[in-house]
Amino acid sequence: MNLNIIGLNHKTAPLSLRERFVFHSDQISSALLDLKSKKVSQVAILSTCNRTEIYFNGPKTKIVCQWLADYHHINLSKLKKHLYHFNNQEAITHAYRVASGLDSMFLGETQILGQMKQAAKISDYAGTQGKFLSHFFQTVFEAAKEIRSKTNIGASNTTIASSTFSLAKKIFGDISQTKIIFIGAGEMTELIAKYFNSHQPKKITIANRSISRGKNLAKKIDAGTCLLGEINDQIHVYDIVISSTGSQLPVIGLGMIERAIKIRKHKPMLLIDLAIPRDIEPETSKLNDIFLYTLDELAQIAQEGVDKRVYATKDAQIIIEKKVNNFYKNNNKKKASPTIVSLRNQFEESRLKEINKAKKQLKNGKSIDDILESLSNNLSNKFLHHPTTAINDSAANETKEISELLKKIYNLKE
Numbered sequence: 001m002n003l004n005i006i007g008l009n010h011k012t013a014p015l016s017l018r019e020r021f022v023f024h025s026d027q028i029s030s031a032l033l034d035l036k037s038k039k040v041s042q043v044a045i046l047s048t049c050n051r052t053e054i055y056f057n058g059p060k061t062k063i064v065c066q067w068l069a070d071y072h073h074i075n076l077s078k079l080k081k082h083l084y085h086f087n088n089q090e091a092i093t094h095a096y097r098v099a100s101g102l103d104s105m106f107l108g109e110t111q112i113l114g115q116m117k118q119a120a121k122i123s124d125y126a127g128t129q130g131k132f133l134s135h136f137f138q139t140v141f142e143a144a145k146e147i148r149s150k151t152n153i154g155a156s157n158t159t160i161a162s163s164t165f166s167l168a169k170k171i172f173g174d175i176s177q178t179k180i181i182f183i184g185a186g187e188m189t190e191l192i193a194k195y196f197n198s199h200q201p202k203k204i205t206i207a208n209r210s211i212s213r214g215k216n217l218a219k220k221i222d223a224g225t226c227l228l229g230e231i232n233d234q235i236h237v238y239d240i241v242i243s244s245t246g247s248q249l250p251v252i253g254l255g256m257i258e259r260a261i262k263i264r265k266h267k268p269m270l271l272i273d274l275a276i277p278r279d280i281e282p283e284t285s286k287l288n289d290i291f292l293y294t295l296d297e298l299a300q301i302a303q304e305g306v307d308k309r310v311y312a313t314k315d316a317q318i319i320i321e322k323k324v325n326n327f328y329k330n331n332n333k334k335k336a337s338p339t340i341v342s343l344r345n346q347f348e349e350s351r352l353k354e355i356n357k358a359k360k361q362l363k364n365g366k367s368i369d370d371i372l373e374s375l376s377n378n379l380s381n382k383f384l385h386h387p388t389t390a391i392n393d394s395a396a397n398e399t400k401e402i403s404e405l406l407k408k409i410y411n412l413k414e
Contacts, residue, residue: 001132005086005094006064007046007053010105013082015296019277021072023047024248025122031071032126038063042130044123044137046098048115049276049295050105055095055119057132061085092327095136096320099144101153102313105299106160108153111187113144136327143323151315160188161195163302164272168196168240171270171291179203183231183243183251185210185217188274192242197221205238207231209245236260239267244274252280254287261289272298350382 008021023031028045035043035054042057054064065083069076086094094103099116101108120137123129129137147153165175172178178201182189185208197204204223207230208214214225226234228251235241235256245251252271260269271292273280278294285292358375362368387406394402406412 001057001088002059003055003057003088003091003132003136004061004064005053005055005091006061006068006083007051008079008082008084009051009053009103010296010299012084015276015278015294017082018050018052020074021047021052021068022049022276023052024246025118028119028122029126032123032128034071035064035067036126036128038067040064040067041128042133043128044119044133046116046119048112049274051098053098055091055133055136057130057136089324092136092324093320095140096143096147096323099140100147100316100320101144102147102316102320105295106163106302107313109160110148113141114187116144117141139323139327143320146323147316147319150319153313153316159302160274160298161192163298164192164242165195165199167272167293167298167301168270171268172239175199175201177202178239179205179237180240180242181205181207181231181235181238182217182223183207183228183241183279184245184275185213186244186246188244189242190217190220192274193217193221193223197223201240203238205234232256236263238269240270240272241280242272242274243279245279247275247279248277250277250279250281252284254281254283257284257287257290261287264289274298347383350379354378354382 008018010018013021023045024047028047031045032043035056038060040056040058040060040063044055046053046055052068054068056064065080066076068083069079095116097103099113101110101112104112116137120129120133123133168178169175175196176199180196180201180203182193182204185206189206193204193206204221205226206214206218206223207226207228208217209228211225211227214227217223218225228245231251235252236259241252243252257269257271266289268289268291271280271284271290273292273294276295280292282292284290354375357378358371361371361374391399391402391406
């Protein structure tokens with residue numbers, strides 16, 4: 001086993017850099033095959049709003065770092081200070097923390113587990129996962145499930161929603177008097193939209209490229225819908241704009257917001273950009289009457305409530321440590337299996353030889369007592385030959401180590 005994780009996340013890299021390293025779902029398979037062509041076997045890519053990580057089993061760390069930089073057209077020397085690298089036990093611990101939401105920007109968020117499962121699925125389909133990573137991901141998902149069921153870490157699942165709501169309340173006061181448009185219809189949008197809907201705003205609209213998906217979410221919260229292409233003509237109606245799409249280019253530009261502000265006669269607008277790459281052009285923040293917040297800025301608000309979940313985090317960490325130890329034990333057992341098989345085969349071969357020899361002696365009229373004595377002596381000598389030879393032929397500094405090992409194997413007493 002030589003498990004490695006190389007990546008960057010919200011703790012090590014700013015938003016402006018993270019958005020350059022996003023792998024969109026339709027890019028990952030070809031990226032994995034490209035890595036495979038560079039002799040990086042058993043590899044998977046996890047890419048989310050807040051992290052890009054490459055999981056692989058093997059010694060190709062330098063190659064993977066260089067490939068990541070080249071793939072996204074950035075100089076490795078500039079990237080290195082933002083990268084982290086975990087190996088073996090540290091890598092396993094990190095993966096368990098990621099899957100359970102302990103390493104997320106919003107502590108305890110549940111989306112990450114689904115995203116990791118998707119990463120594993122894509123690498124399996126691409127033929128780059130291999131037996132070890134397949135087993136590894138299964139243990140990761142089992143650990144995450146146990147942490148969710150046995151701790152209160154999931155109690156913070158609405159943190160991103162409550163943080164967004166808290167921000168809106170600070171700016172507008174009474175949410176029941178506001179009109180809100182959500183751009184995108186994914187899991188994060190649904191979580192936040194439901195939270196806002198429980199506070200009965202004046203109007204909620206779901207804008208999405210696919211009208212059917214938008215309508216599915218709208219039905220759950222009794223909201224209106226529109227197509228993404230209709231936003232330009234409607235955005236001035238809304239006080240709060242919350243965007244989270246998978247677009248590689250901004251869906252809300254500076255010109256669009258300038259026109260909206262004029263029509264609104266400079267009534268304030270709150271723009272919340274939860275997407276990476278960003279959905280809203282950063283320049284809009286310079287406009288008067290515009291309050292633009294990104295995912296990173298929301299996380300700072302959410303951090304205020306983290307201390308309340310310290311106990312849940314400690315409980316989760318205990319489970320992780322136990323799971324990591326179990327992983328190592330099971331992996332060592334698998335490593336030892338071929339040795340155990342060889343040992344059994346060797347002993348069985350010796351046993352059969354002595355049995356056949358005994359049968360011949362029996363046919364020749366030798367007494368049973370003599371045959372049994374000879375059989376037992378021969379087997380004892382054969383089974384003891386290699387251990388005693390190892391001690392006698394070992395170097396002085398190895399003798400004690402081999403002796404201690406044999407004592408442990410055969411449960412010997414002084």
